[in-house]
Amino acid sequence: MPALDRGIIIGRRTCAPLVLLAAALKASPAAAALLPSPGDKSGLWAAVDPRTLATTSILLSLAAAALLLAFGLISARRSAARLLAGQQSQFIALQADIDRAEGLLEAQGQLSIVYGPGGISLHGSLAGIENLPREASAIANFRAWIEPATAAALEQALARLRAGGEGFATMIRTSDGERLEALGRTAGGLPVLILRAISADRLEQMRLHERLAALESEAAGLRDLLDSVPAPAWIRDENGTLRWVNSAYARALGCNGSGEALASARELFDPETCKAVAGALAQSARHHRTASINMSGSATGERTTFEISAVRLGKGEAGLAQNVSETEALRDDMSRLIDSHARTLDQINTAVAIFGADTKLRFANAAYRKLWQLDAKWLDSAPTDGEILDRLRSAERLPEQPDYRKWKAQQLKSYSSLEPSRQLWHLPDGQTLRAVAEPHPQGGVTYLYDDVTETLALKSRHTAMMKVQSETLDNLAEGVALFTSDGRLRLYNAAFARMWRLPVADLDAGPRIDQLIAWSRALVDDAGVWSRIKGRITALGDARQTDTLRLERADQSVVDCLLVPLPGGDTLVTYVDVTDTALAERALRERNEALEQASKIKSAFIRHVSYVLRAPLTTITGYTDLLAREATGPLNDKQREYAGHVLSSSHSLLAIINDILDLATIDAGTMELELAPVSIDEIMRTAAQGLEDRIRQADLTLELAESGDIGTFLADGKRLTQILFNLVSNAISHSNPGGSISVTCSREDDEVRLEVADQGRGIPPEMQEVVFERFESLAPGAGQRGAGLGLSLVKSLVELHGGEVQLRSVPGQGTTITCIFPISPQAAARRRQARQILSASERPERQDGPAPDGLARPAAAG
Structure with missing residues (x-):
């Protein structure tokens, strides 16, 4: 009952005695007689003083009012006591109801959080949740005891409930992994959040529901994924009827979408191909649920090769057809390329063996088989690297090792190494092999074996030859210098330093040709000569030619210089002291000029004499011929014999003269x-x-x-x-x-x-x-x-x-x-x-005698 109503009842009950008292006095005649009438001016009323009467009336009224008030208060108190007792009974009953409700809530294992105007109140409890806060404010801080993702979702749903009364039901997970069911409701106009533990059946149901939702989402995602795949994909039921196809399947049939493709009931492949796929699935059903075959089809108008992969789905199947025409072509090209590489490797002299990551032999060329003399059939059986090493050791084809096991383990480390290894193997038969182990990034090792026996022998002979050449150069009388293409001195011998009077220390520094020219100008101060030498040393291309020149030095010596271009751009320069030879040559030249002059005089004399003798000899021959032919008269035998002798001698002499004239003409160079x-x-x-x-x-x-x-x-x-x-x-x-x-x-x-x-x-x-x-x-x-x-x-x-x-x-x-x-x-x-x-x-080489002690010195590299 409202308080205002209760006040009205109490007021009415207090005034009731006063009303009753007034009514009693009015009803009693005696009482009424005692009371003077207002209009009566005699009797008692007349003897009484009006003032006294007024005072007495007031006092009597007040006494009556006090009396009535006392009776009213007593009655009101009794009524209030009775009302309080009723209210207490109601309160006890309500408290009992609340206790019963609380007990029911606790018995149900749920906690209600009421968001009222005065704040948050908690009702009920959750047993078995150790991490659950006890205070209302702490429970309202969801992020402190609920997983972050779940707490954020719960806060958003609760905000919608408090703002618009939108209910919700969800599951939350505590930070300890406990699962709770959260319900959002309104009660008495107030938002209420109910948290309750989930029963085992309910939890299993929710798990199944979640799994079903996840599977449906996964299936939808897989279908979307298959729908985006450019390869045709399909699902059939147990009767072989298409139940789902992707967009690529529909496009291959020329349909606008999957629905149209299913409605048309058209097949991408011919019946034989479909039967082959079903047969492959049936054959693989004992061990596997999948099957893969290669078939040809013409769905796109061109004959293409498909790799069909099918998987059994219950009694139905799901399939995917990938166009592998290009892959097959690439596979064929790769096969041909591998065969070509194998044939190429069979033509080289380097022994090549390729081992896989499992250490088994994958390939061995002809040179490898010939080098190790292993059985071809055994090699074709793909033996391991270790087995090959063991067999080679048994055949005494490997280098002798004090600890074979350790050496073998070291060789097999190449499979776990990232860097290639290079070794020299000295075989028992005298061969020397350069063994290279090249690890493959994807596993495996490639071995390369080169027979370097002859190479090492050639290197040894080359070293010996270089020593001989060095000794030979050291003992030459000629000055020898080798210049690089940029004009820097690279090599010289002692004769060169001695001939040009240059310090060895300066030459060892590898000076350039300009510096050498500056040092040598004291002996040869001819700019043209030095410019010519420098030009030949630093020339490029076709300008690099052999050149010779003679240097006449300030010390009266004569030196011949020979410049020879070498492969690689270097130039060899040699200097020979030909002072004595030049003097002898000058003397011989003068003598030769004198002899040539005498020969010319002799030839002229002989030619002149021949011409002088030829005229009379011609006359003698002519007249003798006339006599021999008896043109002037007959001859006796003796005269005829003499004429024949004269004629024969004349012809012989004429032939001699003609030969002399021919020789003279040849000598004169006029023939x-x-x-x-x-x-x-x-x-x-x-x-x-x-x-x-x-x-x-x-x-x-x-x-x-x-x-x-x-x-x-x-x-x-x-x-x-x-x-x-x-x-x-x-x-x-x-x-x-x-x-x-x-x-x-x-x-x-x-x-x-x-x-x-x-x-x-x-x-x-x-x-x-x-x-x-x-x-x-x-x-x-x-x-x-x-x-x-x-x-x-x-x-x-x-x-x-x-x-x-x-x-x-x-x-x-x-x-x-x-x-x-x-x-x-x-x-x-x-x-x-x-x-x-x-x-x-x-032509014999000039020998000027052995050189004094001196070594050929290489100049410093520039």
């Missing part, structure tokens, strides 16, 4: 050959016809070995006939009666060889060196010596053609003279160049 294509066979016949009488008189046989396949070559036909005539004449003069003379001709490459051979007495060895000199001849038997011009003229004419003459003679067995002619001027030029090179290589 010019009339080159034209000539036939050697025709030349041979012409020369034979001119010598028929002499051959007949000498009782000899001339054999001409004509060769029609030689053809023609460029030569002076007249001089070629003269050469052959003189050669055959010389053979006739030195042949015995009854003998034979052979003339042969052959062609080899770009030269023609003409040979004249006789069976005469031959030429003594001491005369073979001078037989081609002028005025040198051998007496034919017991006869008179000739003029000695025939062979000399032959040699001069052949050399004028660019050829050469060779002589082979054995005393008592005859003589063979070979004339070699080039077939063209170009061939003649090549032959002359070859003779010059051969002559230069055969």
Whole structure:
């Protein structure tokens, strides 16, 4: 009952006695008689003083009021006592109800948090939650005893409940891992948060629900993932009917979406392929739930290869078809590449073996099999690295080791190493191998074995040769210096330092050519010479050429300098002291000039005498011929014989004079050959016809070995006939009666060889060196010596053609003279160049005696 209502009741109950008292007095006649009437002015009323009466009335009224008030208070007190007792009964009943409710809440194991205007109140309790705070303010601080993520979600849901009355139901996890159910409700207009423990059944139910939600989310994610995969994917039921396909499947069928693809009931592959997938799944069902096969299809309009992976889902299946056409092509290319590399590795001399991460042999080339001489079938069985080492050790093919196990373990460490290892293996058979173990980043090792036996031997020989060369350089009389392309001194010997009077310490510092020139100007102050030397040392490209020059020094000595460019840009410079040689050369040059002048005078005299003798000899020959032909009258036998002798002698003398004139012309350098294509066979016949009488008189046989396949070559036909005539004449003069003379001709490459051979007495060895000199001849038997011009003229004419003459003679067995002619001027030029090179290589080196003590010193590297 409200307080205002209770006050009204109490007021009414207090005034009730007063009202009753007034009514009693009015009802009693005696009482009424005692009371004067207001209108009665006699009797008692008249005897009473009005003031006294008024006072008495007031006092009586007050007494009556006090009396009534006392009765009212007593009655009100009694009523209040009765009301208080009723309220206490109600309070006790309500408290009992509250206690019963609290007991029920605690019995249910839940805690209610009421958010009222005066703050937070707690009702009930949670048993078994050790980390649960006891104070309301502490419980309201959710982040202190609930997991952060759960606490944040709970705070957001509670905020919505308090703001708009939005209820919620969720599960929270405490920081100790306990799970609680949180319910948000409104009661009596107040937000209430109910926390209660979860029963085992409820917890299992919630776990199943969470698992179901997670599986549904996972399935949805997987479907979304499969839908984004560019490869077709599908799910079938136990009847083989499509239940789900992804977008790639629909696109492959030309459909707008998965729904249209399922509605069309079209298959991506033909029935045989689908049966093959089902069969593969059935075969793999005993051991695996998945199957993978490669099939061909034409879903995209082109024949492609798919790798179909299927997995059994209950009684149905799920499949994924990946287009592996490019992968298969790459696999084929990789296979061909591996085969190509294997064939390439089989062609190299380096032994190569590749081992996998499991230490088993993956590949061994032909050189590896040949090196270790292991059984091919055994190697094909993929033995391990350790097994191969053990077998090689048994065959005594490995280096001798005092502790084989330790050595083997060290070798196998390459599989766990990141850096390659290099070793030299000295095998028992004398071979030396360079063994390289190259670890692979993905596991495994590649071994490379090179036979360096010969390399080490060559290196040893090279070292020995370098020592010999160093000793040789140290003992040279020539000054030797080696310069780099930038002009820095790299190597020198003691003779160089001594020749230029330079301190060894300065040369050891590797000075540049400019500094050396500055130091050497005291001996040679010729800027042109030094500029030329510097230019050759620092030249590049085609400007790097061999050069020689002579230096005349201030100390009256003469030094020859030779600059030779070397591969790599270096330049070798040698200095030779030729002071004595220069003096001798100067003297010889002066003497040679005098001899040349005398030879010119002699040649001019002989030419002049020959011309002078030729005119009267021609006259004598002419008149003698007239007499021999009896143009002036008949001759007797004796006169005819004398005329024949005169005529023969005149012709011989004329031939000698002509030879002298030809030689003089050659010496003067004025003879010019009339080159034209000539036939050697025709030349041979012409020369034979001119010598028929002499051959007949000498009782000899001339054999001409004509060769029609030689053809023609460029030569002076007249001089070629003269050469052959003189050669055959010389053979006739030195042949015995009854003998034979052979003339042969052959062609080899770009030269023609003409040979004249006789069976005469031959030429003594001491005369073979001078037989081609002028005025040198051998007496034919017991006869008179000739003029000695025939062979000399032959040699001069052949050399004028660019050829050469060779002589082979054995005393008592005859003589063979070979004339070699080039077939063209170009061939003649090549032959002359070859003779010059051969002559230069055969020229004896100058020997100035051993050098004093001195070592070749390498200069400091620049």
